[in-house]
Amino acid sequence: MFPRYLLISQLSLLWLLLSAVTQASPQLSGIATHSELGQEQFLAALYSETLSKDADLLLNTQDAKRMELKILAREGIAPRRFTRMWIEGAAINMPAGAMNSHAENMLAFDQLFRGRLEMNDHLIFDFSPQQGTVIHLNSVHLGTIENPSFFDVLLRTWIGNVPLSSGYREALLMEGNIDAALLQRFTHMEPRLSRIAVVKNWNETILAAASAASSANSSSDNRGNISDNNSKKIAAVSSVKSSARQSGIALTNQSSLPGATQVAGATASITESTNASTIAPDAPAVNNTGDNADDALSQLTAQSLVAQQYYISDAMRRIYAQLIYPRRARELQQTGSIKIRIAVDAAGNITALQPLETSEHRLLNQAVESAIKASAPFPPLPPEITAQQLEFAVPITFTLGQS
The missing domain is CATH 3.50.70.10 (Chalcone isomerase)
Incomplete structure (x- = not known):
């Protein structure tokens, strides 16, 4: 028979091996x-x-x-x-x-x-x-x-x-x-x-583009913390984009959200359906065929990302501050979630709205509409965001615990 201490050691080793397998999955x-x-x-x-x-x-x-x-x-x-x-x-x-x-x-x-x-x-x-x-x-x-x-x-x-x-x-x-x-x-x-x-060819494309970028910009710095074989070359591509933007080269357009309800400044409104139960039911599906709606992301830099977070956080606070849970909706125990994409121009005016998720309750939809109206116009876009418009989604959930 094995000595007891050897048996305990073997059991401990087995437990460690099993733990490692569990942690890996x-x-x-x-x-x-x-x-x-x-x-x-x-x-x-x-x-x-x-x-x-x-x-x-x-x-x-x-x-x-x-x-x-x-x-x-x-x-x-x-x-x-x-x-x-x-x-x-x-x-x-x-x-x-x-x-x-x-x-x-x-x-x-x-x-x-x-x-x-x-x-x-x-x-x-x-x-x-x-x-x-x-x-x-x-x-x-x-x-x-x-x-x-x-x-x-x-x-x-x-x-x-x-x-x-x-x-x-x-x-x-x-x-x-x-x-x-x-x-x-x-x-x-x-x-x-x-x-x-x-997808395998993507990496080859990255290598080719990054090699050209490195030749054109020998002083490019590492824009990301990627530990891949292509990390430095991917970083070079990002650096060239950043340099172009800092030199005033910004390829943006003024296209609004595909299929969105067009509005102007503080008069923004969300169209109700004929049965008054949902927001803009006839709005076309989100356009997935191109990147026209992604102006602000076309010139990503670290500075623009930080600026976007501050701007979106501030816009959300403004909207939430105006949001009121309708008394009648609470009495009827109506709850629901609503998500609306907003596009604002450089001056902070709302240029388009697009409902992404709607509630079956008209009162809740109207409450969100009123909150967005009361929040407009938003502050002008900061200089770090050089796109001519910024888009962001506003998610709001009404629960009975909300006042």
């Missing part, structure tokens, strides 16, 4: 569907070593975690619109000014996506304290953001106080209790082999 917490204007955009899955309904617990733990997206939008998602989702989520869910420490990381993140995300594309953001955030698209390694807290910037967009849409956070925090049909749908979505080949 976060468990599926939940799956959520994100939609805009009634059209599905993507399926999202959250994995964590710790399964909990407590969002703060997951945000504060340094255990291995993973976020996965599978694109559902038939027209795909333009890269700038995809990046904007994370920037807006950070602006709303992080303290004002928090982007200061992550602006370079967000720039690096933006540079990884060199083309449109297409239906069935599979994105994975893997986090470990040792590596940071490792990003793959269709099994192709795009890059790594080494900053250990950057993953939580992305995660707050999903499970922060203001998630992407109603029910989204709750669906991700299901502690593994997932609808079988939804799980099967998520599992069976896979990209085509031809699409995987296209």
Whole structure:
């Protein structure tokens, strides 16, 4: 027989090995569907070593975690619109000014996506304290953001106080209790082999563009904290864009939100439906065919990202300060979530509104309309934002606990 101390040592070693295996494989917490204007955009899955309904617990733990997206939008998602989702989520869910420490990381993140995300594309953001955030698209390694807290910037967009849409956070925090049909749908979505080949070519494009950028600008500095084989060359591309902007070269346009309700300054209004139950029901679906609606992101710099967060945070505070939960709606126990995209020009005037999510209750829709009207015009865009307009989404949820 083995001596007792040897048996204990072997059991301890076995426990450590099992712990390492467990830590390397976060468990599926939940799956959520994100939609805009009634059209599905993507399926999202959250994995964590710790399964909990407590969002703060997951945000504060340094255990291995993973976020996965599978694109559902038939027209795909333009890269700038995809990046904007994370920037807006950070602006709303992080303290004002928090982007200061992550602006370079967000720039690096933006540079990884060199083309449109297409239906069935599979994105994975893997986090470990040792590596940071490792990003793959269709099994192709795009890059790594080494900053250990950057993953939580992305995660707050999903499970922060203001998630992407109603029910989204709750669906991700299901502690593994997932609808079988939804799980099967998520599992069976896979990209085509031809699409995987296209994504592999992205890195070659980055290398070629970055080599040209390095030759044209030998003094380019590292714009992102990417520990990929292409990190310095990706950074060179970003540096050239920044230099062009600082020299006054800003390629922007004045196009408004596709299909949005056109308004002018403080007279902004949201069109009601004929049955008076939803906001602008006939508004066209979000235009995924191009990047026309992404003016402010076309010239991303660290300074513009920080300026955007301050501006969006201030605009949200202005709107929330004007928001009133209608007494009649409270009496009828009406609740709901509303999300509206606003476009403002350089002077701060509202130029377009587009409802992304609406409530079935007219009183709640009208309350949001009134709050936006009362908040306009917004302050002029700061000089760091050289685009001729800035767009941001305003998410508002009415609950019976709200006064």
